[in-house]
Amino acid sequence: MKSSSINLPAEKIIKREKFDESAFRQMIRTMNLKVTDQRLLIFEALHSGRAHVTAQEVFEKVHAVDGAVGFATVYRFLRSLTEYGFVTEVRMGGMSARYELTPKRHHDHLTCMSCGKICEFENHEIESLQERVAAQFGFELTSHVLELYGHCRDCTKAKLKKS
Amino acid sequence: MKSSSINLPAEKIIKREKFDESAFRQMIRTMNLKVTDQRLLIFEALHSGRAHVTAQEVFEKVHAVDGAVGFATVYRFLRSLTEYGFVTEVRMGGMSARYELTPKRHHDHLTCMSCGKICEFENHEIESLQERVAAQFGFELTSHVLELYGHCRDCTKAKLKKS
DNA sequence: AATTTATTTGATAATGATTCTCATTTATAA
DNA sequence: TTATAAATGAGAATCATTATCAAATAAATT
Structure with missing residues (x-):
């Protein structure tokens, strides 16, 4: 969609707490899902860098670390995370959705x-x-x-x- | 998109002013566009029935009157109308956009x-x-x-x- | 540790909304 | 009436997202 909307350029990287893998493992278990490397990578991608990322951007970050991870896995997990409220979806106009770890x-x-x-x-x-x-x-x-x-x-x- | 979102069912039809074709003709000219039957039909579709309609719904209403009108025409004109502010686009979650004649x-x-x-x-x-x-x-x-x-x-x- | 089993995964096809392309038609200025 | 730029419709293209399904695997069980 080229559309009328703006294309978001770089955004300042926000200071964030240290990456806490065990907390993420716990969240995954809370959702009754299995802990996999892919899912931990997705958490890592959400946790570092700019706060509001598209599924595509998450995919690219994850893919850079493990080229075997597919789109579907990213979209699927983002959806679960959103359903459980661990991640919040933000939409602007007709642009693709952006995700952020749900803030406190x-x-x-x-x-x-x-x-x-x-x-x-x-x-x-x-x-x-x-x-x-x-x-x-x-x-x-x-x-x-x-x-x-x-x-x-x-x-x-x-x-x-x-x- | 089946997705997590709701599917809007019928909405009460709101009382509205009389359809004023010449006003619509004027709006079209203001946009530096040509007055065509299709465009008047689209206005008519926006003006009657429920207030917030999808492009698809507009298409169906227009199509019922003149089966020759195509999708593209509806989308194209809705876009122009939105750009000029005569129509307002409303989006809920990932659902398709809904349009309404911009209220006073x-x-x-x-x-x-x-x-x-x-x-x-x-x-x-x-x-x-x-x-x-x-x-x-x-x-x-x-x-x-x-x-x-x-x-x-x-x-x-x-x-x-x-x- | 080996086995089992229900989940998860990745590749890819499918979908739905919207936009683009382009040959043909048409509104309107001259 | 004519000339011409704009508009149209059919269908292809695109973009984001979701579904499908066979192969891989986490984790519960032996």
């Missing part, structure tokens, strides 16, 4: 349409207003998607300079 | 995951909190997606009765 704290995203930078934020006021809206309509809320799009300071400046 | 007032959606009902709402407090968040990160906001998911009163009741 819930957060939403603010994306720069120029450079692709993604900022994470949490805002309790917004959350509770959402609950209120749902209640007004008699809904029980199960989840939500809040994605903000705009231009970051650097890109706004850069654009001004050009014109 | 901006609004967001609250969707029932059981029956597919879509409620529209607007909440200025949420909007301005979004602006505040963006400002905190030095972003200029251009757009946002806020989709709430849950279960409507009827479906919640129905589920309770079953168990």
